[in-house]
Amino acid sequence: MKAKMVSNTDSKQKKAFTMSVHSEAVLEVLNLNVNYGNFHAVKNVSFTVREGEIFGLLGPNGAGKTSCLSAVEGLLVPESGDIRVAGYDVKTQALLARANMGVQLQATSFQPELNVMEILKLYAGIYGVALTKEKLDTILNNINLREAGSKKFGQLSGGQQQRVSLVIALIHEPKLVLLDEPTTGLDPQARRQLWERMEALRNMGHGIMLTTHSMEEAEAVCDRVAIIDHGQVINTDTPGDLIEKHRNNPEVIRASRKGKITLEDVFIGLTGSQVRV
Ligand SMILES: Nc1ncnc2c1ncn2[C@@H]1O[C@H](COP(=O)(O)OP(=O)(O)O)[C@@H](O)[C@H]1O
Ligand SMILES: [Mg+2]
Incomplete structure (x- = not known):
């Protein structure tokens, strides 16, 4: 069956609806500083993620994205x-803060020898969520893994592993969902599917x-982005x-490709064209 794509207008209307209904902040970061020894990796970073929004921290390699996420x-x-x-x-009420966040773990964090059902049961146990046979079946159905339920995690495709790790992040229905470069390494179909899942979560009121x-990802799926470089937020919108x-602004848009100005042109203009390693 072909997945139904949400049209742009539809998703904008839904967004307007969800933003007006759910405007509570699910994540507030204020003047965050992260140091590694003498190296100042994150400098006075502030941003807010609200219920019912997909917020992107957008930046080149080494900008400080993972450091911000790790602090959260x-x-x-x-x-x-x-x-x-x-x-x-997160400092003084760490348990309550953690109970309200879902973190998508890397595929390498899971035991490759356990099967999908065993992994789901294990994490449900860790989060204290009762997982009945019916609920387990529903989850597996929702992520199109009904047939793969008894397969070992290590035998799943990248897209399938990624779906399992996302569902685990959501098993305790957290208000805030945190995803570190979730689509890196996915093929175009799996990436589209993940975007649709994120939109569905957003429309259910989760803050992502x-x-x-x-x-391309930021333009396609994020309601707002903060551009971060050298540990600093340059712009949020x-x-x-x-x-x-x-x-x-000719200072920012120095060259656009094929005449169409994209977020990439703005990003390159604000962060420079030097390649990062
Ligand atoms: N554990 C660490 N020790 C020392 N430096 C680190 C450590 N983790 C990250 N860094 C440095 O901090 C900067 C930001 O890294 P990171 O947050 O991983 O960036 P991003 O996720 O945007 O690629 C980089 O210069 C990186 O080399
Ligand atoms: Mg990173």
Whole structure:
């Protein structure tokens, strides 16, 4: 069966609807600073992710995206700054903050010898979620893995593994979903499918924060993006408004390809054309 694509107008209307109904902040990051020894990797970064929105942290390699995410997830202790998840301070109310966030783990984090059902049961147990046979079947159906339920995780395709890791991030129905470069390495079909899943989650009221270096992804799926480079947020806006704001600025738009100004032109203009490693 072919997946139904949500038309642009449809998704914009849905977005307007969800944004007006759900406007509560699910993630607030204020003046975040992360150091590795003497190296200042994240510098005074601030942004907010609301319920019912897909927020992209967009930046080249080494910009500081994963460092920001790791601070939110509690995997590293920042130098300074305030982080609140669903209103809970990640430092002083860590358990409540964590209960409200879902983190998509890398495929390499899972035991390749366990089968899909075993992995789902294991993580449901960790999160304290009761997983009945019916609920398990529904989950497997929803991610088109009914037949693959008894397959070992290591035998699944990249797209299938990615669907399992996303469903695990959602198993306790968190308000905030965090995805670090979720579509890297996926083929175009799997990437489209993930975008549709993210839109469905957004329309259910979840707040989603993803990191990406793909302008195409940011333009296609993000309601708002923060462009980050050398640890600093340069600009935060909707992809459309970022383009409009800089469209006529020759300092930013130095060259566009094929005459059409895209988010990539703005991004290159703001972050420079030097290749990062
Ligand atoms: N554990 C670490 N120790 C030292 N430097 C690090 C560490 N993790 C990341 N960095 C450095 O911090 C900067 C930001 O890294 P990162 O947050 O991973 O960027 P991104 O995810 O945007 O590619 C980079 O210069 C990177 O080399
Ligand atoms: Mg990274």
